[in-house]
Amino acid sequence: MSWSPNVHTYDAVLVRTSPWGERDRLTVLFEATHGILRARAISALESGSKLAPLLVAPALGRFTLARGRSPIPVLANVELTERLARWRAIGLSIRVAGVALAVLEGLDAPEETNRLFFQLSTDLLRSNPSVHPLSALAVFLVHALGILGLLGGETNCSLCGTAFTADIIAAAPDLRTFICARCFNRLYGKAEVSVILVNREHLELLHRMAITPLSESGRLELDTDALSFIFSLACARLDNILPGAVSALLPLTAAACRT
Template sequence: MALIRDEALVIRSYKLGEADRIVLLFTKDHGKLRAVAKGSRKAKSRIGARVEPFSHLNVQLWMGKDLHILSQAETIDSNFELRVDLQSIQRAMSILEIVDKLTHDDYPDPTLFDAAIRAMRSLANNQSVMYVPAFFLRAMQIEGFRPNVDTCRLCGTTDDIVAFDPASAAVTCALHPIGSEISAGALRAMRLVLDGHASQAFAVTDREDEYQMEGLVVSFCEAMIERKLKTVHPLLRH
């Protein structure tokens, strides 16, 4: 068995037997891995408290064929602030869910890893409704799913954009209004986020447009990955 060292974000864990856990890790250089944390459910375990979801760790693993062995875990950031209330937990779980859906076992994705670590670190300090959907857009963009929010997909015009079609990942104009209604404010917010100006989007977008953007982005993500996102819907207003 080969020994590796890596950074990891804990996505979730499962009970195994009476004393162990299986931990799902998103690692920077080795992608998504499943590892057994032996004895982690025992009261005196040094690893047990460190392998909680949301935690950013330095890990050491013995690599097996399917399941690996977690031999060491050192906390870089526990992100404990994300466990203080239900809304914070749901927001953090939403970020982990989209990361889980977009990543593959044993396939490195360091750009997405770095983005996820930054998102978890700053999530507790940013209460904008748009924060989670902004990360979703960024994650989808990293994975090659950037939506067209500039020109109507049917005629190419940049004028009178009034709708966004999640299934085609594109906007449409007043002459070809296919998709869900999108306000000027929600459209501006999506453009700002995709162009790397999320902070500006948080500052200039009003609450109604934030909620609309959230719903549209979630629908877009679900259409692209062809799966429902279970953790985001409690965050939606409607």
């Protein structure tokens, strides 16, 4: 293809495709600096399309976009570098990948944040989903919360400021903030409230996960209780920001509670 200022090639994650009219497909990509990019794959719904078999998410590749008069560029060429078929093979894997892709699709972030999420999601997608996929997702989510500035404030009571110590149980009504047992009792007494009780181990786990690379998530040996704590925390804190990711995560939160 001859050089043109309106043609650019991007290394990107293939996030999703969906039908566009009768013949084409809308392709959603995530690139390290621009974040979400959308392109129209012409005739990708037609039989014999060369693009169609390449447009199965998730995948990593080089995508060439040609910008014309339409606000959405045309997908001119696709060169897949990793097909990531293993993420589509098992029921649980595809749901884990679905959460990560929904996080990417929902992001509306500055360049530096996009770069961190590109790295984080490609680390997840390059890992082996048949080994601890839920642990990998939990580490992905803790890192995602950290990048978005939604972690922190878990070392002191948000009401009285007392540092959490081994003998104090923190209780979080919606997991957005953590409070000490004394403040909890003062607020709720013996009243029946819907809360998730959090203990010191949960908080230590959270800090440990924040410094654990995704490739080592299996070593954390997260049990059901730990997974359901992390997933609930992520659901509560991402609720307003990434509703699509929360919808994808909720069924897994329930699954973590069952296992």
